[in-house]
Amino acid sequence: MKRTLPALLACASLLVIAGPPAVAVAPSPVVAPAAVASPSRLPALVPGLPRAARETVRPRYTEYVPRSEVAPAGVRTPRCSAATGPYQRLAEDYLGRQVDGRQSTADCRAIRRFQQAHRIAPATGFAGPVTGATVRMMQARKDPNRAGHCPDLAQRTACVDLNRQLMWVQQSGRVLLDPVVIRSGAPTMETRTGSYRIYLRHRRHISNLYGTRMPYAQFFDRGEALHGVYEDLFSGAGSHGCVNLTMTDARRAWEVLSKGDTVYVWGRKPGV
Template sequence: MKRTFSALLVCASLLVVGPPAVAVAPSSAPSEASDLVPGLPRESARPAASPDGAQRPHIEYVPRSEVVPHGLRAAACSRTTGPYQRQTERYLRRDVDGRQSQGDCRAIRRFQQAHRIAPATGFAGPVTGAMVRLMRAKKDPNRAGHCPDRAERTACVDLNRQLMWVQQNGRVIFDPVTIRSGAPTMETRTGMYRIYLRHRRHISNLYHTAMPYAQFFDRGEALHGVYEDIFSGPGSHGCVNLTMTDARRVWDVLKKGDIVYVWGRKPGV
C-alpha cells in the first residue's frame, strides 16, 4: 500500500482503549496479548509526559476482568499468568515455570512499581515484557551484532525488541531506550539511512500533529518524541517514536548526516 510523502510526515499513535471491568478472575492458562486492554480507564491514561514535564505511569495491558476501575484504590494481586510470564520470571530470577504464583506476583509488582508501570498488579503483560527487554539490553544491546560497528555515529533501531541506542567505534554512547515503530500496514522501513533533516518543533503538514525533536532519515520517516505513553496503541505511521525525554536526549547526541540503521520486524506485524 503506497503512502504519500505528506502522509509519512505524520507519525502519531493510534490509541486503543477498552472498557473497564471490576472483578479479578484467576486463570492458570496464559493470557493472549491480543485479548488485553489498558489496565486503567480512559481518564487515567493521560499523556505520559505533559508539556509541564510531569511524568505519568506506563499503562499495562491486562485481561478485561482485571481493569482497575478508577486507578484510585490499591489493585489486587493478579493470579493470572501473563503472556510475558516466563521472560519476567527469568529476569527476576524466579523459578521459570510460566505459571503465576503469589511469590511471582509480589516480585513482578515490585518490578512494576520501580519502573512506573500501572496498575502494578503483578500481571506480566506486554508493557512489563517490554521493560524486561529494555533492562536485559542495558549491559550489551548489540550482543547479537545486528547493528554495524562503524567509526560514524550510528542510531541502531531494533524493531524486533522495539529498542534504539547509539554506538560509535564499538562503544555505546547512548544507552538503549524503548521505541514505538510503525503499526501494521505502516511498518517502519528497514535499511541504512542518514539523517537529512532535523527540526526541533516540527508540525506535520497533513494532520498538523506535533513531532518534537524530529530527525528525518528516510522519505518522511523520523525519530521523534511523543507526548502520550510510548507503550500505547498499535504503533506510529512509520516513524520511530520516543518518549519526550529520550527524544530530547538523543537530539543532543545525533547530528545531520549521522547513520540510522533499522532492522527486524515489530512483533505482531
C-alpha cells in the same frame, strides 16, 4: 512500501479511534516461541488506572491489565494479580524465578517489586505489555548489540531494532544512549529497514499531512523520523512508519545525535 510525495515529512502515530476496546499492542520479546504471546491472542487489556488515579499517581508508564483488575477510583494499593500475563515467562526468566509461565504468589511479589522500581502502575504483578517491554529493555542494557546486527561504525549510529522494538545509539563500540523502548510502523506502514543518514532535524515539527506534532523530529528516510509522542507509547497499532519515542527519550536522542549521523534499521516488528 512506497509512499507518495505528500507523505514526506508527515509521519505520525496511528491510533485506534473506533470499534470495541482494543487489545494493547506492544513490542514482543525475541524469545522461545512458547514464551511469545501473539498480539492477536492477548487477553482484552485496558489501561490499568482510572483517569483520576492517573492524574495523581503520574506513573512513568500505565500497564495494560485485564478489565476486571482495573482498580476503582480512590484505591491506592491494588491487590496482587492472580492472572498470568502475556509476558509472564519473560518476567520470570529476568527475575530469576522458575520459568513455568504460571503466576504464583511469589512470582507476583517479584514482578510487583520490578514494576514499582520502574514506575509502572498499577503495580499488581500482572506481566502485561508495558512490563514486558521494560524487561526487554533492561535485558538489553548490558550489551544491546550482542547479536551484532547494528554495524560498529566510527560515526554516531542510531540502532533501531524492530524485532525487540528497541533503539540505542553507539559509536566505535561504545554505547552513547542506552536502549529505550520504541513504537515502529503499524501493519501496512512498516518502518523501512536499511542504513540511512539524518538529513533534517526539527525540534517542533508539525506533520504536513496529518497536522500532528512531532517533537524532536530527526528525519532519516523519505519522511520517516525518530520523534517523540505525547500519547501513550503503547496505545494503537503503531506509527505511520516513524520511530516513536517517549518525550524524555526523544529529547535524549536529540541531544546525542546530529545531522549526518547514521540510522540503521533492521528486523521486523512482531505481529506485522
